[in-house]
Amino acid sequence: MTRITVMDAIDQALAEEMARDPAVLLMGEGVATKRRALVEAFGSARVRNTPLAEGIIAGTAVGAAATGLRPVVDLLFAPFLCYAMDELVNSAGKLRYLSGGQFDFPLVAIAMTGAGWGVGAQHNHNLEAWFAHAPGLKVAMPSTAADFKGMLKSAIRDPDPVLFFVDIALAYTDGEVPAGEHLVPLGRAARRREGRDVTLISYAKTVAVCEQAAELLAVQGISAEVLDLRCIKPLDEAAILASVRRTGRAVVVHEASRTCGVGAEVAALIGEHAWDALRAPVLRVTGPDAPAPASPPLEQAYVPQPAAVAAAAQRLMAGAETAACV
């Protein structure tokens, strides 16, 4: 175990997977410029700078994946994925099915997402629900350095296309990361804190928000469980339901805007399968249905805060006016 940043964990995962499997390659604008160590270790054929053209980067990855390579593409900022939507959604996500299973599409698309750098709405937009809604794709959004390493390694080995989102605010946070082989399966949530009264369900940077909220709640004698989804698709439905069956209450927290977001899916899942265990409605604490602003205080206001999460949990405990929007 060593303490490294999320960015270093990503580099470690890339280097280990490239060493393990000669079919793995990294493409993207500036990846060869910024990751000299990878170029030196694996050569310029396997670490490629590309034109600033997200569509052809993604398309090239899809074609390469269908025919024997395992490409990882770095598309920089999540909003740029809009230029790559056709290749990711219509090709990577659909062609396995359309071909009757003749072709696999083992590719990973990495993009940075979320508030933290004041880069404004065309560089900051949490798009995970868009891709979770598209059949054939998988969507990972880790919160810890160890998970970034372990899940990226799993994503690279996965036979299906994986969108791998890096929450900007987490990029230079650090954590204990096992050296060498460390795999975290996709589709498995992690319980970050055990609790009896309410489950706070989240992923990426708002997992830490939930942990802080749980501390606030503990002071008030409320025992909150914190569940880190880690992966939006496949979603660890069993872990969500098991936790809510224990606590009887749930607050879903994410930075992405509310409408048709991951919180809606999780709330519906709980309503469909754990209705009998619920002691209060499921609440959501999310970013607003607005583009992300650049101004730092406004940008931070975009992110759910511990106090708001704690307040939502308190309302559930009080059992009154629980359906009010927060």
Place this chain on the structure above:
Amino acid sequence: MGIRLYDGRAEELLQAMWLIRAYEERAVALQAEQGVPGTCTAVGQEAAAVGVVSALGADDLILTNHRSAGHLLARGADPGRMLAEVMGRRDGYCKGKSGSLHISAKELGVVLTSTIVGGELALATGVALSQQMLGRRGVVACFFGDGAACEGRFHESLNLAAVWRLPVLYVCENNQWQAFVHRRETMLADNIAARAVGYGMDTAVVDGNDPEAVRAAALEAVETIRATGRPYFLEARTYRLRGHFEPDDQAYVDQDELAAWRARDPLALLEARLLAAGRIDADALQALRAEAYRRIDAGWRFAVDSPYPAAAELITDVYA
């Protein structure tokens, strides 16, 4: 059936062209008479398909577009499995999940039929990158139309293939139509190959209704790619004789232009050439045509006899 390799005889090219024509006529009839989902035909473009595909080797790979039947059949696809796919039957190339618009056949090296116009161009660079990085010999033939040449991906693809020296044979079947819009409405240039010159690519423009000329040009293109490792752009000038899809009354088509191109039907042109040269007689021609229709009949019977997929197939093949 496996990959069809050609020795280049004109009779062989004609045979493949008749098979394609008979197939597409059947697909049109199935739509009109039995309500089978309509296809996007490439009637009139058979020479371009056969000319290029006949120049490919067994290791070469193909990406194509919604007018793909000719490319697949020229490659050796079984008409029965093609029709079964169009009819949504279990024994189609893609288990009935593709329909006519997305047929791929790994066993024939057909990686993709894209119906997102230009999608084939977006993926071709990646397929070629695999060939390059995995040390495979085969080149990647990417078929698209003048419509796709107006997509941004066309430019992105050509640029990247040129910069990375990828073994792609770009085949623009310039059939003058972009769905319901004539090419003259959407581009000022007459010659799409000129765009490829701008990306530093070797190019050729050929009469797309002459299969022997297309084959010769494609052979040279493939040879050039194998020698240089660089992409090559081949434009085949041809014409879409039927509508955008079936049914389509073509009321929007200039009848004089259509008549002029009908007079240049590639099958009739090649037959006339072979007859004039004494390389084939009328009886042999008749037998060749009849054999094509017989094979399509047999294929249709196979397709009709193939069951529809079980309902459980709805959610298989989504993930590995």
